[in-house]
Amino acid sequence: MLRTKALVGAVSFTVALAVPWWSFSPATSPAPAPAAGAAADHGATHDDDPSPASPGTSAGDQEAQDWKSMDEMMAKRDKSFPAKTEGRGAQVIKPKILEDGTKRFTLTAKPVKWEVEPGKVVDAMSYNGMVPGPTLRVDVGDKVEVVLKNKLPQSTVIHWHGIPIENAMDGVANITQDPVPPDDTFTYKIKAERASVGWYHSHHNGTEQVSNGLWGAFLIGDMPLPDKIKADHEIPMQLQDAGSIGLSLNGKSFPATEPIRVRKGESVLIHYVNAGTMAHPMHLHGLDQLVVAKDGFPLKEPYKADTVNVAPGERYSVLVKADRAGKWAFHCHIFPHSEGKSGMFGMFTEMVVS
Numbered sequence: 001m002l003r004t005k006a007l008v009g010a011v012s013f014t015v016a017l018a019v020p021w022w023s024f025s026p027a028t029s030p031a032p033a034p035a036a037g038a039a040a041d042h043g044a045t046h047d048d049d050p051s052p053a054s055p056g057t058s059a060g061d062q063e064a065q066d067w068k069s070m071d072e073m074m075a076k077r078d079k080s081f082p083a084k085t086e087g088r089g090a091q092v093i094k095p096k097i098l099e100d101g102t103k104r105f106t107l108t109a110k111p112v113k114w115e116v117e118p119g120k121v122v123d124a125m126s127y128n129g130m131v132p133g134p135t136l137r138v139d140v141g142d143k144v145e146v147v148l149k150n151k152l153p154q155s156t157v158i159h160w161h162g163i164p165i166e167n168a169m170d171g172v173a174n175i176t177q178d179p180v181p182p183d184d185t186f187t188y189k190i191k192a193e194r195a196s197v198g199w200y201h202s203h204h205n206g207t208e209q210v211s212n213g214l215w216g217a218f219l220i221g222d223m224p225l226p227d228k229i230k231a232d233h234e235i236p237m238q239l240q241d242a243g244s245i246g247l248s249l250n251g252k253s254f255p256a257t258e259p260i261r262v263r264k265g266e267s268v269l270i271h272y273v274n275a276g277t278m279a280h281p282m283h284l285h286g287l288d289q290l291v292v293a294k295d296g297f298p299l300k301e302p303y304k305a306d307t308v309n310v311a312p313g314e315r316y317s318v319l320v321k322a323d324r325a326g327k328w329a330f331h332c333h334i335f336p337h338s339e340g341k342s343g344m345f346g347m348f349t350e351m352v353v354s
């Protein structure tokens with residue numbers, strides 16, 4: 001079954017130990033290596049303006065030194081992938097099964113220091129201490145309860161995006177419920193009516209709360225795939241570009257993004273979830289993306305693409321047949337979101353087929 005392997009991919013990819021490049025002394029470097037703070041500049045905007053030539057050197061010398069130091073800086077950063085960081089987002093959590101079979105999840109909203117990439121630790125808002133929040137997975141027909149415990153210093157609520165639900169449970173502050181104040185709780189009751197690629201997020205002070213980490217994936221049932229293919233891996237790829245988290249895939253920025261490691265011939269089902277504020281054209285090198293669903297609704301006629309543009313709030317589900325070995329770049333094709341003069345950053349990872 002898809003689900004048994006489900007998210008195995010999402011939870012089992014190993015992240016190799018790598019020494020952050022900025023831990024090396026820059027003393028022998030022709031140009032000072034950017035400090036960790038420079039990485040923090042990789043937010044929603046990225047300044048890639050070329051530096052002016054220094055006075056006192058010929059243009060030729062300056063250029064030679066510039067391209068060498070630029071290449072050196074890029075190589076250190078790019079080759080530090082996949083870099084180790086504290087914390088891992090989107091982990092699958094198991095529900096408590098109540099006597100009547102109801103599956104109960106607990107999501108505790110609380111502040112967390114989140115390491116987006118090596119040396120860049122930000123003040124984030126989290127569910128259960130991770131960004132994105134835990135991945136919730138249930139079957140069609142399940143009765144589900146989600147207990148929200150608010151340990152934030154401000155009120156919050158949870159909205160269930162793309163999940164059919166009773167209005168009173170829709171989780172929009174002051175529209176369907178009162179905001180849940182600090183140290184209070186609220187229990188959402190959800191009947192899992194149909195297969196869904198949903199997600200959940202705050203709908204109270206969303207500009208700050210969602211951008212700073214209060215969202216997660218909520219998958220119901222199995223997505224029917226063309227030719228009854230069973231995917232070997234199923235991976236939510238959650239996009240963010242704003243707030244304290246900034247440009248990231250599943251809560252991490254390159255070089256701390258997670259590579260997708262698969263065997264040649266395997267099928268990978270990827271659910272893009274855009275929790276950010278901009279559209280991101282997600283481009284995979286070397287392997288076709290077969291778009292099989294939009295917002296969890298299976299397409300009657302799936303289509304192939306090499307770049308899939310995912311607007312805020314949208315989900316696209318793509319099936320990738322890993323039929324060519326290699327390290328395939330996988331990134332947002334807006335280069336100011338993924339690649340600049342200090343190397344790769346933000347929304348960049350690899351699909352490694354071996």
Ligand SMILES: [Cu+2]
Pocket residue numbers: 279280281332333334337347
């Ligand atoms: Cu982008």
